Structure formats: C-alpha cells, structure tokens
Amino acid sequence: MTTPTTAVTAQGAMGSRLLNKVPEVTVWFWIIKILCTTVGESLADYINTTLGFGLTNTMLLFTAVFAVVLTIQFRTKRYNPFPYWLTVVVVSVTGTLYTDMLTDQQHVPLWLSSTVFSVLLALVFGVWWLRERTLSIHSITTFPREAFYWLAVLVTFALGTATGDWTLELTNWTPAQSVFVPLGLIASITALWKFGANPVLSFWLAYILTRPLGANIGDWLASPKVATSPGEPVGLGLGTFTTSLIFLGAILATVIYLSVSRRDVAEAHETTHEQSVTTDARKERIALGAFGLIAAATVALMIWAHNQPHVTCDPTGQSETMPACPKAALSSSQTAAAVAKYQKLTQTAIAQDQAGTAAASHATVQKMRDDWDADATSLQAVNKTTWTLLDNQMDAVLKAYAIDHGNIQPAPAAEQKQQLNVLLGDLKRHRF
Structure with a gap:
C-alpha cells in the first residue's frame, strides 16, 4: 500500500x-x-x-x-x-x-x-x-x-x-x-x-x-x-x-x-515538496x-x-493469556511434598549464594516464585493463614533479588541469604 x-x-x-x-x-x-x-x-x-x-x-x-x-x-x-x-x-x-x-x-x-x-x-x-x-x-x-x-x-x-x-x-x-x-x-x-x-x-x-x-x-x-x-x-x-x-x-x-x-x-524534490492531491x-x-x-x-x-466451547482457564497457572483454574486443596502428603520442595529450593539458593554464583541463585529463586504462584490456590485451600505468612516472606525474598519489584536494585548477597534463611525457618516451623 x-x-x-x-x-x-x-x-x-x-x-x-x-x-x-x-x-x-x-x-x-x-x-x-x-x-x-x-x-x-x-x-x-x-x-x-x-x-x-x-x-x-x-x-x-x-x-x-x-x-x-x-x-x-x-x-x-x-x-x-x-x-x-x-x-x-x-x-x-x-x-x-x-x-x-x-x-x-x-x-x-x-x-x-x-x-x-x-x-x-x-x-x-x-x-x-x-x-x-x-x-x-x-x-x-x-x-x-x-x-x-x-x-x-x-x-x-x-x-x-x-x-x-x-x-x-x-x-x-x-x-x-x-x-x-x-x-x-x-x-x-x-x-x-x-x-x-x-x-x-x-x-x-x-x-x-x-x-x-x-x-x-x-x-x-x-x-x-x-x-x-x-x-x-x-x-x-x-x-x-x-x-x-x-x-x-x-x-x-x-x-x-x-x-x-x-x-x-524518493527523489529529493518529491520528498521536500509535497503535492496537493485531489x-x-x-x-x-x-x-x-x-x-x-x-x-x-x-x-x-x-x-x-x-462463545464457542473452549478452555477458559489454565490448570498450571502459568498462561500469559488465561486465568488460573481453581484448584482443590492438596492432600496431607501432597502438602508435605510441596513444602519439602520449597525447602530444597531455598537451601539450593543459599548454597549458590555461598558459592558466589549469583546468577544461579537468582534463577533458583525465580523457579521458586513460579512454582509458588502455580501452587498458590491449592495451598491457600489447605490453610490460608499459613500460606499468607509464607507468601509475605516469599515476597521479601523476591524483593531482595529485585524480582517482580519494579526498578529496585538487588540487595547485597548477605541480605539475600538472610531473607532465604528466614523463609527456610518459616517453612520448617509453620505447618499447613
């Protein structure tokens, strides 16, 4: 055209x-x-x-x-x-x-x-x-x-x-x-x-x-x-x-x-001298x-x-264009496995910080964030009070890593490690 x-x-x-x-x-x-x-x-x-x-x-x-x-x-x-x-x-x-x-x-x-x-x-x-x-x-x-x-x-x-x-x-x-x-x-x-x-x-x-x-x-x-x-x-x-x-x-x-x-x-004359068009x-x-x-x-x-029949929600909670599907509460064994997963991820990130591999630690925390978001509705259904407490500390960890917090700069490695240790203690101390 x-x-x-x-x-x-x-x-x-x-x-x-x-x-x-x-x-x-x-x-x-x-x-x-x-x-x-x-x-x-x-x-x-x-x-x-x-x-x-x-x-x-x-x-x-x-x-x-x-x-x-x-x-x-x-x-x-x-x-x-x-x-x-x-x-x-x-x-x-x-x-x-x-x-x-x-x-x-x-x-x-x-x-x-x-x-x-x-x-x-x-x-x-x-x-x-x-x-x-x-x-x-x-x-x-x-x-x-x-x-x-x-x-x-x-x-x-x-x-x-x-x-x-x-x-x-x-x-x-x-x-x-x-x-x-x-x-x-x-x-x-x-x-x-x-x-x-x-x-x-x-x-x-x-x-x-x-x-x-x-x-x-x-x-x-x-x-x-x-x-x-x-x-x-x-x-x-x-x-x-x-x-x-x-x-x-x-x-x-x-x-x-x-x-x-x-x-x-176009030729110079045509580009600098526009002509009227009828x-x-x-x-x-x-x-x-x-x-x-x-x-x-x-x-x-x-x-x-x-209005045609189609999938209207995403069961994984990771879709960019669809809301997450509501999830049923996890069983006691599933809840224990989920908590153990987050404990392991937290320990991995702490070890990576101690080894001086900041990029690897950042990637681990991002994965923890993604999994936490995907499990959110299921864990809330088990015990919303415990989930809220852990979610607040999870947010403190993400803030220390400057993940999902706008233009702030990442905190020093020592503070990142401290927030991870607090999260690890909360995961071990509070039960769903």
Whole structure:
C-alpha cells in the first residue's frame, strides 16, 4: 500500500530543511515492517523467558536502547535505512514489553490496556493534527513531526500487542488461526484504499494491524508443537531464538538491499515538496462507512468465537493469556511434598549464594516464585493463614533479588541469604 500525500502547511514547509525522515511506503515497507513486528514478539520472549533476564530488566534494557537508537535516528538529516529500521526493531520490542509489563506484572486486563492505548493513540494523533495539520508520513521533515511519528509508532506497537493478546484470550485460537484476522483486515483496508479511502487513515489502520499479524506469525513459528499446558499456543516448534535469528537475518538482508538499490527512497524534490492531491469526497465517505461495517463484523466474529466451547482457564497457572483454574486443596502428603520442595529450593539458593554464583541463585529463586504462584490456590485451600505468612516472606525474598519489584536494585548477597534463611525457618516451623 502506498499513500498519496496531502498538502503541507506553510509552517511545515518552511520549518526545516530536512529531507523526509521515513521511507517511501512501498511493498518493501510492509514486508520489513511485518518482519520487525515478528522480531518484537520473539526476541522479547527469548530475552525475558529463555535467558531468564526477567520482564522488568528486559523492559528497562530496551527502553535504554530505544533512547539511544532514537537519538541516532533524530540526528540523521534524511531517511537512512539502517538507523531507521533499527529503531523500528527496537521500538517493536519495547512496545511489546510495555504491554507485557501491564499484563503480567500489574495484572491490568487486556481489554483495559487495549482501551487505554487506543485513547492514548487518539490523543497523539489529535495533538499532532492540531499542531501540524497533517498526519501523513510523507511530511516527516521537521523535528516535531518526527517526534510525533515515533511516539505514534511506539503506541501502535503497544496497542497491537494488547489487542492481539486480547483476541487470543477471547477466542482461544491458535497463533496460526489468529493470523487470518489481521491479514484479512489488512487486505480489506488495502482494497478500500484502492477504491478511494482516505490514504492517511488507511495507512495507520494497516500499520496498527501489522503488529498482531507479526506477533501471531512469531508465536506460530516459535511455539512448541505440543501444548505445554491446556490453552497454551502450539506451532512449528522453532523456538524464540531460532525465530528471532531468522527474522533478524531477513531484516538485515532487506535493509542491505534497500541501501544499495534505494528502492524506498524518493527523489529529493518529491520528498521536500509535497503535492496537493485531489480526492473524491464521496468515495471517502463510502469507504469510511465500509470501515465501520468491517469493525462491526470483526466485533461480531470475536463475540461468536468467545462463545464457542473452549478452555477458559489454565490448570498450571502459568498462561500469559488465561486465568488460573481453581484448584482443590492438596492432600496431607501432597502438602508435605510441596513444602519439602520449597525447602530444597531455598537451601539450593543459599548454597549458590555461598558459592558466589549469583546468577544461579537468582534463577533458583525465580523457579521458586513460579512454582509458588502455580501452587498458590491449592495451598491457600489447605490453610490460608499459613500460606499468607509464607507468601509475605516469599515476597521479601523476591524483593531482595529485585524480582517482580519494579526498578529496585538487588540487595547485597548477605541480605539475600538472610531473607532465604528466614523463609527456610518459616517453612520448617509453620505447618499447613
């Protein structure tokens, strides 16, 4: 999809001598954009989960990297494929992590985060339009317009992540099945754009939808062939590392090709002097009505899929998109085995601290946290008072390790060991 431009205001035309800072919207633009969104999903999962870096640490890392690459992008005088697409890759990961932080750490419902990001995006576009009188990416020729552009891009990635995950939560579709919804919507938008729909509106709608499309493709490629628990996604089993590597390689090859061929760079005169485009107001109104019908049909499809019989909770308590299933109280032998498991994990972490292997101790505490969360409802059903006491001390241990506690720094090893010893004593002293 390419987007005809609208007339530039006198303020925008005279406010800067920069050439356009974004590529021409050709088929290459959409190919590499989808590649970037797939990397955003798989690379974030790989660093956060597979490497055990943790969601908070991964989010902080990519926020810092985003600030660096965005500074580099701002300092360029015209569109350059390498810094531009590097920024898109990084912002795709960062936007994904912001939504994951809200969902997994703050337990914000996906419908709420989708609503919040939608309102935020509307505000960004509203202020952008009021100040610049254009939302066309063919007019990114001043610093304010570029700032609005990247802010909008960041919010679209976060919004696309939230709506994509919300779709999976509502429908319980597999990633492979979920690909067809954004793909069909993008095809419909393209057809309406060709008919005469507003080009800027068409562009941004398609841009938002590439996020769930790329994420679903990434999940389909990376997810195991057999579900690890009911409701978990299944796919081709390539893993997040292999998927990230494949798509990063494809992005690099495409960027190199575009750098050499300059297929996505317009002539200087065309990028700095936008031409007025005569549009058909009648066709735009018809297309706008069609957009409304498509939105209504999509909502109806979601409602229908949600009402179909499917797994609505996760018995393991580890799903990212479904609530944990209620669990029955453990038997006395099962409770004793669970307590013994946590005693052993605590002793292992203490031994690892004493040996000076901080990374191993951190990984052990993370596993203890995951198991504790999975066993929570069953242990509460046995004795909620004892569980609450132990849960408070478990939280003190997690805080010492800076796990699930925002921006705080890990405590010294001595304090970590002290909190672990208190937890070990509580596990031995208090009975369920």
